[in-house]
Each structure stands twice: as C-alpha cells, then as structure tokens.
Amino acid sequence: GAVVSQHPSRVICKSGTSVKIECRSLDFQATTMFWYRQFPKKSLMLMATSNEGSKATYEQGVEKDKFLINHASLTLSTLTVTSAHPEDSSFYICSAMTRGRAKNIQYFGAGTRLSVL
C-alpha cells in the first residue's frame, strides 16, 4: 500500500516550452500533496503544498507563475513548469499524505528528472 506514482520519470525539453509532471496516489486518497525540488547532491527543497480543491501554498522564493500546481482530485496533482529554461533543470519529487492514514506520513514518488536544453 501507499504507492505514489510520478510520471514521467525523465523529460528533456527545449528552452521556452512547458512541461507537465503528474503525481498520483494509487491506493489511497491524498488530501495533501507536496512538490519538492532537489539539486545535485543536495537535500530536498519544498516548493509548494497543495490541498485538494484549493490553491497551492508556495514557499518563499518559489515563483507561482513559473511552477503551476493543480490538485484537482484526491488522487492527482500536477506540476507544470512553464516556459522552462536551463536553470529549471533539476530533479522534481512529489509526495502525498492523508490524515486518515498513519498520522501524516508522506509517501514519495520516484521523481522526475527534467533537463532543459
């Protein structure tokens, strides 16, 4: 149980294009999903928190218009990197949590490696 699927696992795109990353909870309903960014050999940096049916809460310094987050259902959240540039290249990881299960444990997806040329 507690499986979180993240897709795609790897994406290469041209500068100026937009990329959408999906995060799905497969066997539970995720009331809250989190999006992280991880730089090489670094820890995870929380970008935003999304609750189903409401607007995402972004961390300080994260551009809302650059990183669009949608949490339209209890099993799906998406992160869209708009007008991507090489500096957006990174490893993006999502996690999902439900208050009804195991006291607020976050379950992580496998991550998406974004490379912007």
Add this chain to the structure above:
Amino acid sequence: AQSVTQLDSQVPVFEEAPVELRCNYSSSVSVYLFWYVQYPNQGLQLLLKYLSGSTLVKGINGFEAEFNKSQTSFHLRKPSVHISDTAEYFCAVSDSRPGGYNKLIFGAGTRLAVHP
C-alpha cells in the same frame, strides 16, 4: 520553526560493519521524526518514524533509531551493513501538534558508502 542537522555528509564503512548516521534537530514544539533513504535517481523511501511511545524505533532493512529528547537527537543505526545499503539517507522532522502544519524539514543528507 524546526531545523535538522545531519552531522556527517559522508560515511564510508566496510560491509558487515555496524554504522551510525547522526541526526540532531531543533524545534520549539513537539515533533515527529523520520528517516528516509534515497537510491540513485529515485524518490525517497520511508525507513522508520518516531511518532510517540517507545523511543527505540525499528524500521525496514534492519535499521533502527533512538529518539533522545534531552539531546534532541534521532540517530540511525544498523548492526551489520550490506553493499545494497549504499544510498543517501535523510533525516526529517515535522510539527506534531494537532492541526499543525505538516511540512517536512529535511537535513542535508548523509551519503552511506559500503565497501566490500
């Protein structure tokens, strides 16, 4: 606000030797504590967690950790490591108050390298 310090960025160890990965935290409120493992190009897998109760917590893959409130530590241990334990290990903390914000604060990570 909370913070997490992982005292060692890298820990080399020989196979079948014991290992301890150190983690200290700072918080003005009660917390939950976690250890996650990350294999190359993968997401994070939960190793173990401390929510309440016994301060010695056992997790997957033979790992255990002990919560020490007076020293604000949550060190991870394994009595005998395998090559397959080579990975990045992250200690994390979150606010445990009812209705508290459940953001995870991560340490910088410790790279465990197990050598034959």
